[in-house]
Amino acid sequence: MRPHVSGCYETTVSNGNEIWQSESVLVFYLPNFAAQVAFTLFCNRGLYYLLRPFNQPRFVVEILVGLMVSPEILGRYKFFTNLIPLKSVITSETISYLGLVYYVFLAGLDMNLETIIKARKKATSIAVAGTIIPMVIGSAVYTLLQSMYTGPPESLSHYNTRKAYMFWTLIYSVTGFPTVTQIVTDLKLLYTGLGRVALTAAMMTGFFNWVMFAFLIPFALNEQVAIYSVLSTLLFVLVCFIVIRPCLVQLIVRKTNQNEWDNYQLFFVVMGAYICATVTDILGTHPVVGALVYGIMLPSGKFTDLLIDKTESFGVVYLAPLFFASCGVRLQIIDVIRSQGLVLVVLVVFLSCISKILSTVLATQFFGMPALDGVAIGILMNTKGILPLIMLNIAWDKQILSEESFSITLVSVILMTVVVPLIINAIYKPRKLYKQNKLRTIQNLKVEAELRVLACVHNPCHATGMINILEASNAIKLSPLRVFSLQLVEITETTTSLLAAHNNQQQSGSQAPSNSVQDLESITRIFKDYEEQNENASVETLSAVSTYSTIHKDIHNVAQEKQTTLILLPFHKQSSIQGVLETTNEAFKDINQNVMRDAPCSVGIFVDRGLGSLFKVNLRILMIFIGGPDDREALAFAWRMSKHRGIQLTVVRFYLLGETAEVDPLQQSESKGLLSTVLDWEKQKEFDDEYVSSFRLKAVNNEDSIHYSEKQVNSWEDIPEVLNELDKSGYDLYILGQGTGRNSLVLSDLVKWTDCPELGLIGDMVASNSFGSCSSLLVVQQYGFGGMVFENTTQHHSQVSANDDDNSSSDSETVYVKIE
Structure with missing residues (x-):
C-alpha cells in the first residue's frame, strides 16, 4: 500500500537569535490559530444545527467539518489552504491535544465503576460478546482487505504486521458510551428496557476498551520496554486509588461543603489531569490514560457539576473540535476509491458494521429477547467515540496502518455512528402507541x-x-x-451533566452530592415515608434527565x-x-x-x-x-x-x-x-x-x-x-x-x-x-x-418506548435511576 506523503515548506526566520530559531509567534502562528478556531467553531455550530433533526452526535459533526476542509473537497481552494497552511497543522494539533486530554478526563468522570461491578448477566454477556466477537471478525476483515489489495507488494508486507492487526481489531471492538448515551437520550429511549440494557452494556464495553487500550498500546509505541510500561502504569493506577484518592476526596468534599472553591483553585484541580497525563506519557503509555484515571478518581456530585460548569468550554467547546477536525483532514477516501475500487471499500465497511450486530444478537438470544431488540442494541453498540480516533491517530503517526486502511476505518467509524440514530429512529419511530x-x-x-x-x-x-x-x-x-x-x-449539552445526575450516588456518605442528587434524595425520602405509612401503596422513585x-x-x-x-x-x-x-x-x-x-x-x-x-x-x-x-x-x-x-x-x-x-x-x-x-x-x-x-x-x-x-x-x-x-x-x-x-x-x-x-x-x-x-x-x-x-x-x-415491562423491572441496575 502507498506510504504516507510528507509535506515540505519554507520557513522564514524573523529572529536570528540562536535560541529562537523560528518565526515570531505573534506574527504568524497565533493569528492563524485564532482564525482556525473561529472557523472551526462557526462551521461546527452551523452544521450541528443542520444535522440536529437527525440526532447526530457532536463529534460526527466535528469530523465532517475537518473532512470539508480536506484536500479532497474544499482544501483544494486557495482560501482554505491559506486558512490552514501546512506548517500550522502541527501547532494546531499540539494545542488540540490539550482539549483531547480534558475530553478524556470528562470521560473518566462519566465512568461508574459500581455500576460495572454490579452489572447483571444480560448486560455483561452483551458487553463481552460485543468486545470479543468483533475482534475476531475484524481480524478476518483485515485479512480480506490485504488479500484484495491492488498495489505495490512492498507496501502490502509493510502493513501486514501484528501491530496493524491489533489496531484494526481494537478499533472495531470499541463502543462509545458517552455517544450512546447522547443518542439514546435524543431518541427518548433512555427510560425503556432497551435503552437501559444498551447503556449498561455500552458502559461495560467502554471500560473494557479503555483497559485494553492502556495495556496494549505500549506494545505498539515501544515494543522493547512495553512490559515495563504496563507494569509501571498498573502501579501508578494502584497508587492513585489507594494513596492519593482518599486524601483527594477528603479535601474536595470539605472544600465543597464549605463552598470554598474559586476559579484559581479549580484550575489546579484541572491541572491534575495534565499532570497524570504527563506521568503516563513518561511511563510509556498514552497521555489520555492518565487523564482517564484522574477523572475516575474524583468524587461525583456537587463538585463535579461545579467543575464542569466552570471549565467545560475550555476543552470541549474550543480545543477538542480541533482534534476531531484534524482527523477529518487526514481522510483520503476519494483517492482510496480510485486506487482500490468502490467494491472493496463498501465490502469492508459493511463487514465491519455487522460484527457488533451479530455478536449482540447471539448474546441476547440466550436471554429470550426479541430479535428486533437484539438488532437495535447491536446497532447502538456500533456507536463509536473518541477512543477509535485516538487509536487511528496513533496508527497514522507510527505508520502502522496504511493510508487505505486509515481512510476505510475512519469512514467505517463515521458511518457506524451516523446511521445509528437514523436506523433506531426508523425501527422505533413515533407511531400511534395508545390505541x-x-x-x-x-x-x-x-x-x-x-x-x-x-x-x-x-x-x-x-x-x-x-x-x-x-x-x-x-x-x-x-x-x-x-x-x-x-x-x-x-x-446541559454535555453528556457528563446527564451522567452525573444518573449515576448512583449512594456511595461514601462524606461525598457532597450535586443539587439534583440532593433533591432526588429528599424526594425519595418524602415518598418512602409515605410508602411506609400506607401499606396499600408502593413507590418507585425515578428521574428523567433531558x-x-x-x-x-x-x-x-x-x-x-x-x-x-x-x-x-x-x-x-x-x-x-x-x-x-x-x-x-x-x-x-x-x-x-x-x-x-x-x-x-x-x-x-x-x-x-x-x-x-x-x-x-x-x-x-x-x-x-x-x-x-x-x-x-x-x-x-x-x-x-x-x-x-x-x-x-x-x-x-x-x-x-x-x-x-x-x-x-x-x-x-x-x-x-x-x-x-x-x-x-x-x-x-x-x-x-x-x-x-x-x-x-x-x-x-x-x-x-x-x-x-x-x-x-x-x-x-x-x-x-x-x-x-x-x-x-x-x-x-x-x-x-x-x-x-x-x-x-x-x-x-x-x-x-x-x-x-x-x-x-x-x-x-x-x-x-x-x-x-x-x-x-x-x-x-x-x-x-x-x-x-x-x-x-x-x-x-x-417517542415510542419498548413495550417490555419485564425488561424494565429486571434491568434497573444501570444509569437509569431507580432508588430502592
Whole structure:
C-alpha cells in the first residue's frame, strides 16, 4: 500500500537569535490559530444545527467539518489552504491535544465503576460478546482487505504486521458510551428496557476498551520496554486509588461543603489531569490514560457539576473540535476509491458494521429477547467515540496502518455512528402507541384494579404537595396505589451533566452530592415515608434527565412503559407566604402543555396553595361539574377520593342555559383524537347525565360525607358570581375538568383569553390571584380525546418506548435511576 506523503515548506526566520530559531509567534502562528478556531467553531455550530433533526452526535459533526476542509473537497481552494497552511497543522494539533486530554478526563468522570461491578448477566454477556466477537471478525476483515489489495507488494508486507492487526481489531471492538448515551437520550429511549440494557452494556464495553487500550498500546509505541510500561502504569493506577484518592476526596468534599472553591483553585484541580497525563506519557503509555484515571478518581456530585460548569468550554467547546477536525483532514477516501475500487471499500465497511450486530444478537438470544431488540442494541453498540480516533491517530503517526486502511476505518467509524440514530429512529419511530389502551382512564378503571400514578416533580416542595393528593386517592387492599415519582432534571449539552445526575450516588456518605442528587434524595425520602405509612401503596422513585423542550417525551415514555392511569404535574407557580401564586419557572408551563398534548393516559395539574402542609388527610373538596369527558374524569377521581374517611366531598353541577348553552359549530365539525369522531352535544349530555346519575345513586345517597347540588348558569357573568359564592365555604381543594369536549360557544371564546389554558376556563379563574381563593386546585384531562390544542404552538409527538415491562423491572441496575 502507498506510504504516507510528507509535506515540505519554507520557513522564514524573523529572529536570528540562536535560541529562537523560528518565526515570531505573534506574527504568524497565533493569528492563524485564532482564525482556525473561529472557523472551526462557526462551521461546527452551523452544521450541528443542520444535522440536529437527525440526532447526530457532536463529534460526527466535528469530523465532517475537518473532512470539508480536506484536500479532497474544499482544501483544494486557495482560501482554505491559506486558512490552514501546512506548517500550522502541527501547532494546531499540539494545542488540540490539550482539549483531547480534558475530553478524556470528562470521560473518566462519566465512568461508574459500581455500576460495572454490579452489572447483571444480560448486560455483561452483551458487553463481552460485543468486545470479543468483533475482534475476531475484524481480524478476518483485515485479512480480506490485504488479500484484495491492488498495489505495490512492498507496501502490502509493510502493513501486514501484528501491530496493524491489533489496531484494526481494537478499533472495531470499541463502543462509545458517552455517544450512546447522547443518542439514546435524543431518541427518548433512555427510560425503556432497551435503552437501559444498551447503556449498561455500552458502559461495560467502554471500560473494557479503555483497559485494553492502556495495556496494549505500549506494545505498539515501544515494543522493547512495553512490559515495563504496563507494569509501571498498573502501579501508578494502584497508587492513585489507594494513596492519593482518599486524601483527594477528603479535601474536595470539605472544600465543597464549605463552598470554598474559586476559579484559581479549580484550575489546579484541572491541572491534575495534565499532570497524570504527563506521568503516563513518561511511563510509556498514552497521555489520555492518565487523564482517564484522574477523572475516575474524583468524587461525583456537587463538585463535579461545579467543575464542569466552570471549565467545560475550555476543552470541549474550543480545543477538542480541533482534534476531531484534524482527523477529518487526514481522510483520503476519494483517492482510496480510485486506487482500490468502490467494491472493496463498501465490502469492508459493511463487514465491519455487522460484527457488533451479530455478536449482540447471539448474546441476547440466550436471554429470550426479541430479535428486533437484539438488532437495535447491536446497532447502538456500533456507536463509536473518541477512543477509535485516538487509536487511528496513533496508527497514522507510527505508520502502522496504511493510508487505505486509515481512510476505510475512519469512514467505517463515521458511518457506524451516523446511521445509528437514523436506523433506531426508523425501527422505533413515533407511531400511534395508545390505541391499544383507550380505556386508560380513572373513569373506566375497574373497582378492583390497581391505580398507577406517575407523579412528576421538580423539587422536594412539589413532592410534599403531591403526597396529600396521593394519600387522598384512597389506596386500599382491594384497589392498591402504585406511585412512580419522577424527578424532572434539566441537562446541559454535555453528556457528563446527564451522567452525573444518573449515576448512583449512594456511595461514601462524606461525598457532597450535586443539587439534583440532593433533591432526588429528599424526594425519595418524602415518598418512602409515605410508602411506609400506607401499606396499600408502593413507590418507585425515578428521574428523567433531558432538556426542558423535550422532557415531555420522557414523561410519555415512562408513563407508557409503567402503564400508568394518571400523570400528575406540578403547576408552574407556587404560593408565597402571603398566599399569592408566583411564577417559579416559565419552562414548567411549557412542559405541562407539551405533556397534555399527547399523553398516553389522563393528566392532572396540581396547583398547591399549602395543601402539602397538612400532615393528615382531612380535606374538604369541591368538584365543579359542567360537562364533557374531562369533567367525568375529574368526577371519577373525586369519587374515588370520597371513599377516604378523612374526605368531605361536595359536587356542584353547573347547568348551562341561555347563551352559555349555544353549541360551538367549530368543535362540532372537527375531527379530534384517537376516537376519530367527536361526540355531538346531545350525546355528550347523555353521557354526563348517565354518569352523574350513577354517582348520585351509588355515592350521594349512601354517604353522609358527600353532598350534591346544582346551579344554573345563563350567561358568562354568572360563572364568577357562582364561584365566589362557593369559595366562601372555604374548601381545601378544587377538582375540575380541563374542559375538552364541552362544545359551548361562550366557554370556547372565553378560554382564548385565559392566562393558563392548560387549566381550562374555570381552573384559570380559580387559580388567578384576583379571584382571592386560598384553595388548592387539581385540574384533570381525560385520556382518549386527542389532548389539548394550545395557540401558537407546534404539535409534538411522543417517542415510542419498548413495550417490555419485564425488561424494565429486571434491568434497573444501570444509569437509569431507580432508588430502592
